[in-house]
Amino acid sequence: xxxxxxxxxxxxxxxxxxxxxxxxxxxxxxxxxxxxxxxxxxxxxxxxxxxxxxxxxxxxxxxxxxxxxxxxxxxxxxxxxxxxxxxxxxxxxxxxxxxxxxxxxxxxxxxxxxxxxxxxxxxxxxxxxxxxxxxxxxxxxxxxxxxxxxxxxxxxxxxxxxxxxxxxxxxxxxxxxxxxxxxxxxxxxxxxxxxxxxxxxxxxxxxxxxxxxxxxxxxxxxxxxxxxxxxxxxxxxxxxxxxxxxxxxxxxxxxxxxxxxxxxxxxxx
Amino acid sequence: xxxxxxxxxxxxxxxxxxxxxxxxxxxxxxxxxxxxxxxxxxxxxxxxxxxxxxxxxxxxxxxxxxxxxxxxxxxxxxxxxxxxxxxxxxxxxxxxxxxxxxxxxxxxxxxxxxxxxxxxxxxxxxxxxxxxxxxxxxxxxxxxxxxxxxxxxxxxxxxxxxxxxxxxxxxxxxxxxxxxxxxxxxxxxxxxxxxxxxxxxxxxxxxxxxxxxxxxxxxxxxxxxxxxxxxxxxxxxxxxxxxxxxxxxxxxxxxxxxxxxxxxxxxxxxxxxxxxxxxxxxxxxxxxxxxxxxxxxxxxxxxxxxxxxxxxxxxxxxxxxxxxxxxxxxxxxxxxxxxxxxxxxxxxxxxxxxxxxxxxxxxxxxxxxxxxxxxxxxxxxxxxxxxxxxxxxxxxxxxxxxxxxxxxxxxxxxxxxxxxxxxxxxxxxxxxxxxxxxxxxxxxxxxxxxxxxxxxxxxxxxxxxxxxxxxxxxxxxxxxxxxxxxxxxxxxxxxxxxxxxxxxxxxxxxxxxxxxxxxxxxxxxxxxxx
Numbered sequence: 001x002x003x004x005x006x007x008x009x010x011x012x013x014x015x016x017x018x019x020x021x022x023x024x025x026x027x028x029x030x031x032x033x034x035x036x037x038x039x040x041x042x043x044x045x046x047x048x049x050x051x052x053x054x055x056x057x058x059x060x061x062x063x064x065x066x067x068x069x070x071x072x073x074x075x076x077x078x079x080x081x082x083x084x085x086x087x088x089x090x091x092x093x094x095x096x097x098x099x100x101x102x103x104x105x106x107x108x109x110x111x112x113x114x115x116x117x118x119x120x121x122x123x124x125x126x127x128x129x130x131x132x133x134x135x136x137x138x139x140x141x142x143x144x145x146x147x148x149x150x151x152x153x154x155x156x157x158x159x160x161x162x163x164x165x166x167x168x169x170x171x172x173x174x175x176x177x178x179x180x181x182x183x184x185x186x187x188x189x190x191x192x193x194x195x196x197x198x199x200x201x202x203x204x205x206x207x208x209x210x211x212x213x214x215x216x217x218x219x220x221x222x223x224x225x226x227x228x229x230x231x232x233x234x235x236x237x238x239x240x241x242x243x244x245x246x247x248x249x250x251x252x253x254x255x256x257x258x259x260x261x262x263x264x265x266x267x268x269x
Numbered sequence: 270x271x272x273x274x275x276x277x278x279x280x281x282x283x284x285x286x287x288x289x290x291x292x293x294x295x296x297x298x299x300x301x302x303x304x305x306x307x308x309x310x311x312x313x314x315x316x317x318x319x320x321x322x323x324x325x326x327x328x329x330x331x332x333x334x335x336x337x338x339x340x341x342x343x344x345x346x347x348x349x350x351x352x353x354x355x356x357x358x359x360x361x362x363x364x365x366x367x368x369x370x371x372x373x374x375x376x377x378x379x380x381x382x383x384x385x386x387x388x389x390x391x392x393x394x395x396x397x398x399x400x401x402x403x404x405x406x407x408x409x410x411x412x413x414x415x416x417x418x419x420x421x422x423x424x425x426x427x428x429x430x431x432x433x434x435x436x437x438x439x440x441x442x443x444x445x446x447x448x449x450x451x452x453x454x455x456x457x458x459x460x461x462x463x464x465x466x467x468x469x470x471x472x473x474x475x476x477x478x479x480x481x482x483x484x485x486x487x488x489x490x491x492x493x494x495x496x497x498x499x500x501x502x503x504x505x506x507x508x509x510x511x512x513x514x515x516x517x518x519x520x521x522x523x524x525x526x527x528x529x530x531x532x533x534x535x536x537x538x539x540x541x542x543x544x545x546x547x548x549x550x551x552x553x554x555x556x557x558x559x560x561x562x563x564x565x566x567x568x569x570x571x572x573x574x575x576x577x578x579x580x581x582x583x584x585x586x587x588x589x590x591x592x593x594x595x596x597x598x599x600x601x602x603x604x605x606x607x608x609x610x611x612x613x614x615x616x617x618x619x620x621x622x623x624x625x626x627x628x629x630x631x632x633x634x635x636x637x638x639x640x641x642x643x644x645x646x647x648x649x650x651x652x653x654x655x656x657x658x659x660x661x662x663x664x665x666x667x668x669x670x671x672x673x674x675x676x677x678x679x680x681x682x683x684x685x686x687x688x689x690x691x692x693x694x695x696x697x698x699x700x701x702x703x704x705x706x707x708x709x710x711x712x713x714x715x716x717x718x719x720x721x722x723x724x725x726x727x728x729x730x731x732x733x734x735x736x737x738x739x740x741x742x743x744x745x746x747x748x749x750x751x752x753x754x755x756x757x758x759x760x761x762x763x764x765x766x767x768x769x770x771x772x773x774x775x776x777x778x779x780x781x782x783x784x785x786x787x788x789x790x791x792x793x794x795x796x797x798x799x
Contacts, residue, residue, distance in 0.1 A: 161643035164604065165705065169657040170630035179656075183647045266647055266689040 008259030014252025018245075022069035031059035033066040034217050042235050052237040054227065063219040064241045070214055071221040072249070074135055075200045081139035083193050086146020087185065093147065094154030095177050101151075108147045116141035117206055124212045134213055138200055149192050153185045186264050194257030198250045221246050275300035277324070277445055277477070282337035284319055284328065284501075293332055294320050295501045301445060301477045306468065308480045308492035308509070310524070312724040313695075316501040317481045321447050323347075324479075325362060326354045341445075360390040363438035363476075365467075367450040369430035373422040380418035383437040390441055401440060409436045409466055427590070428459035432466065439470045446471060449481045456589040456751045461795035464491055483725055485524060486754065486797025489513055497521050527729035529758035532736075534778060541579035544745045545601060545633075545713055549573045549610035552593075552600045570596040572769035573610065578713065578745050585748040585760035585777075587792065593769040594749045598715045601747065602633055614713075631660065634706035638718035640698035644690040650677075650701055651686030657709045672708060679741075680704045680734060696727035700734065707738055715747045720755060732759060753796040757781060765789045 025033075030050075037057035045052040051060035093104040111119065123137035157163065158181060166176040205222020207213040214220050216227075221242040228238035277300060284294040294316040301307050311317040322328055324339055324346065339346040341361070349357070358364075366372040374382060380402055387398045399418070406414035409432040422430060431451060438446060448467065452460035468491055471478045480492060488495050488509060495513070496506040497520065505518040516522045552571040570593045578584050586594040599605035601612055603619060603626060612619045619629045634657075637643040644653060651673055658669045677683050680700040690698055699719060706714055719735065720728040736759055739746060750756050756763060756777075763780040765773040765788065773786040784790045 161637040161639060162645040162648075165635065165637065165643055165702075166645075166656070168602065168604065168630065168633070168635045169705075169709075170627055170660045171656070180645050180648075184645070267691045 005259075007255045008263075011252045011255030011257075011259060014248055015256055018068055018072055018249050018252070021065050022072055025062075025065035025069055029059075029062035029065050031062045033058060033062040033219050035059075042231065044235070045237055051241045052235065054224075054235075054238055055231060058217075060224075060237065060241045063224055064221070064245055067219040067221045067224055067242065068245065070131070070218065071201060071204060071246075074131065074138070074204050074214075074220070075197055077135045078138040078142065078200045079193050079197050081135065082142040082146050082196065083189060085139065086143040087150050087182075087189060089143070090147040090150025091154050091177060091182060091185070094151040095158055095173075095181060104147075105151070108144045111140070111144040112148070116203065120203065120207060121210070121212060124207065129212050129215060131214055134204065134207060137207070138203055141203070142196055142200065145196075146189065146192060149188050150185055153188050154181055157181050157184050187261050190257055190261035190264070194254050197253045198246075201246050201250070275302045277301040277341045278339070279320070279324065280338045280340075282320060282323060282339065283335045284316070284323060284332055285335045287331050287333050292335075292501050294323070294498075296337070297496075297498065297501070297503045298337075299496045299503070299506060301479055303444070304472070304475045304477055305494065306471070306478045306480065306492050308482060308488040308495045309498060310482060310485065310488055310495055311498035312483055312726065314500065315498040317498050318449055320498070321449055321479060321481050324445075324447065325358055325364060326351075356390070359386045359438075359443070360441050361443055362445045362447065363441060363443035365431070365434050365438055365446065365448045365451045367453055369427045369434060369454060372434055373430055375422050377422075378418070379420055379422060379425075379433055382422075383418075383433070383440060386437060386441050402436075405436045405440050406433070408470070409433070411436075426459075428455050428463060431455065431459075431463050435463065435467055435470070439474065439476070442474050443476055445477045445479060447479045447481070450483070451480075452487070453482075453484075457753065457792060458589045458795045460487075461797075484797060485513065485528060485725065490797045497524070524725055527726040529729065529732060529752075529754040531757045531777075531781070532759070534761075534776075541582060543577045543613075544580045544582075544615065545578045546613040547574055547576040547597070547601055547610065548613065549575060550597070550600055550607055550612065551609035552596050552605050553608040569608075569769055571600055574766075574769075574771055576601075576764060576771065576774075578747055580712070581739075581743045581745055582761050583739065583746045583748055583759055584762045584764060585750060585756040586764045586766055587750060587753060587756055588766035589751065589792070591768075592766040594766050595717055597766065598635075598717055598747055598749050602635055602715055603629065604635070631709065632711055633713045633715070634709070634711040636699075636702050636706050636714065636716040636719045639722050640695050640702055641722075643702050644698055646690055648690075649686065650682075650688050650690070650693075653690075653701065654686075654704050654708050657705060661709060676704045676708045679707075679738065694727075696723050696731060699723060699727075699731055703731070703735065703738070707742060707744065710742060711744055713745045713747070715749070717749045718751070719748075721750065721752055728755065735759070753781075753792065765792065 035058060039057065040053050041055055041057040043049055043053045049059050049061065051064060053059055089104055089108065093101040120137035120141045123140055124133050127133040127136060163176060163180050166180050201221065204213055204220060205225050208220055208223035208226060213223060216223060224242040225239060228242070231238050279300065280298050282294055282297045283292060285292050297320055309317045309320065319328065319332060323334060326346065328334065334347060346354070380399070383402045384398050387393060387401065402418060403414045406417055411417050411429065411432060425433065451467070452463050455463065464487065467478065482488060492509045494507065495509045497504050497512065497518070499520045505512055505516065505521045512521060513525060516525055550571060551569065551573050553567040553569045556566045556568045574597060586597060588594045596605055600607050603612065614629050614632070620626050654673045654676060655669050658664055658672060673686065674683065677685060680703055682697060682700055685693070693701065716735070720731050723731060732755060748756065748759055760777045762774065763777050764771055765780065765786065767788045773780060773784065773789050780789060781793065784793055
């Protein structure tokens with residue numbers, strides 16, 4: 001129990017820091033994250049530039065701060081979107097069964113058959129490269145796996161005797177679903193969504209790398225990381241800053257997600 | 270060595286739970302004589318399974334040996350090296366587990382699983398091993414051993430699997446067979462068959478049997494001596510007859526008293542009106558096709574059954590597993606789709622949907638067998654019991670809260686409202702399930718094996734509670750059970766089902782004292798009664 005609280009605390013501090021930094025970045029950064037200073041390019045970390053500068057002489061710390069807002073909000077909205085859509089579709093398919101299930105799952109499996117990136121690319125081409133487009137594309141790419149997990153959970157839950165008892169009480173089906181099935185899906189969805197957060201951060205960087213994400217020069221952790229690849233030997237700090245940001249954010253999300261799941265489970269209290 | 274010499278001695282055995290330091294088994298001593306049938310009796314948490322596992326050196330993680338000795342033929346079992354212990358397991362001491370559905374590896378053919386032990390402990394050739402397995406399968410009355418040896422475990426029913434399990438253990442001719450609740454998951458008929466077989470085989474091979482059970486009826490029928498455990502301590506031991514007829518310890522007395530007994534016949538106060546009637550009710554399930562080109566068939570679980578339950582009456586439906594008794598109960602509540610016939614409630618056919626079905630639902634309730642899966646783990650007790658009331662038109666929140674408190678008090682769990690199900694014991698959960706069923710004052714309750722998952726003394730309490738509530742509120746009850754003793758205590762009328770059909774029905778005393786049908790007689794003969 002004590003270890004659990006410590007985990008929640010560490011997770012909370014990490015995520016809180018990221019959110020605060022993202023908010024500060026909207027008002028103030030040490031340098032303009034887009035200002036090019038060719039005289040100070042590829043400088044190693046110093047008192048003037050805490051995280052050093054990149055190949056155009058832009059301050060890495062300022063870019064990482066500005067990137068927190070972009071990357072964080074994209075990942076957050078994508079995960080929320082995927083979980084909401086995935087849960088609705090999954091519960092419907094698993095609980096109603098029959099033709100609803102077959103049609104929804106055929107569509108879902110078709111989506112799952114595409115590599116996520118390819119699917120996202122297609123969507124981005126249609127809606128255009130923008131932050132909204134990126135969120136929409138990634139949501140569509142990640143929702144199908146949520147559907148799979150939720151449907152599986154619902155299929156096993158709907159055979160539980162308390163679901164039958166609810167029917168026997170005379171509750172309408174939708175109420176049975178909302179009150180007795182949906183709340184018991186929280187644990188697997190919480191686990192999935194925390195790990196999904198990490199995949200989304202990386203997918204965003206992949207799409208940015210392909211030029212379909214947030215358009216450069218605006219910074220995200222993803223495009224900072226992919227930009228750093230060419231200079232890994234000469235300027236390690238370029239990759240280290242966004243890499244550490246991503247790693248620590250993921251750690252925070254995972255710790256917080258586990259704590260949240262346990263907090264929501266009456267058996268763990 | 271003489272016939273009565275004890276060869277396994279457990280002396281002052283003490284096992285503790287590592288985390289809490291609490292003793293799970295405390296200062297327990299008993300001995301097993303060569304070739305005898307010894308039973309260890311106790312309720313859940315009495316430490317009976319742990320004591321048996323200690324003999325095999327198979328304590329689960331978190332349980333530690335903290336004192337006492339276990340010797341077999343003079344060898345100290347606790348001091349044995351893991352290697353030597355492994356040679357002993359199977360060859361000298363065999364074990365049969367409770368759950369036949371999971372104790373066989375589903376990915377291994379039956380023959381290969383049975384051969385494992387022989388290959389480990391003997392040097393026989395494959396052909397010899399196969400011949401011995403075939404002989405043993407025949408001995409445990411498996412039809413067509415030739416086919417069985419190459420079949421997969423899932424092709425067999427629970428009773429058959431337990432026979433296979435027994436056969437594979439007895440193949441090695443162990444000196445001691447430990448059977449941990451071997452028949453708890455089986456119905457009465459199969460239970461009798463498996464235990465008879467176990468006794469015969471043990472006698473033939475001179476194997477001593479250590480039976481771990483909570484069922485006193487089985488002890489009376491099979492065991493020569495008995496050890497009674499309560500909360501990790503031995504409270505009584507001795508010859509079975511003596512212990513059960515004249516228990517000296519209050520706990521044993523309490524266990525014996527908890528056995529269901531026939532209640533006096535209740536004279537019906539008024540001319541009973543039919544409450545719910547099944548007419549030619551049938552339920553068929555689709556069966557998956559066999560192989561690629563097989564035909565999808567149907568399995569008829571309930572076959573044109575006529576059954577009437579009168580107001581305030583308790584009708585018991587008994588039968589072995591697969592007899593269709595549970596499906597009949599569900600079909601009468603319209604939880605299972607009937608493939609033919611109809612259900613009438615107060616003389617009116619129950620519609621398959623809409624407002625009429627809702628009215629019917631409001632008047633009927635169901636109590637499930639397993640109290641662990643019948644309560645939503647995320648719902649507090651008060652919310653769970655209140656839920657049925659929310660559908661009663663015109664009931665205010667205050668009225669509902671008052672009714673919930675009243676019902677919780679009736680089932681003896683006043684003040685448990687704010688708790689979650691996992692904070693309750695099995696018996697308490699079953700009381701909550703009963704409270705949920707009766708809170709709306711239903712006219713008809715189906716109770717599907719409501720006590721078979723509970724300990725003996727808890728069973729007695731829950732049965733008594735159920736009877737008292739019935740007297741108080743006057744609901745009719747369809748009591749589905751394979752436990753004839755419980756049926757004898759609670760039922761007004763008894764209906765016997767076999768393979769989806771009713772083979773006999775009548776007043777309780779008639780069915781129990783003058784059974785007409787062969788199947789009823791077989792059921793009664795197999796029932797372990799003191």
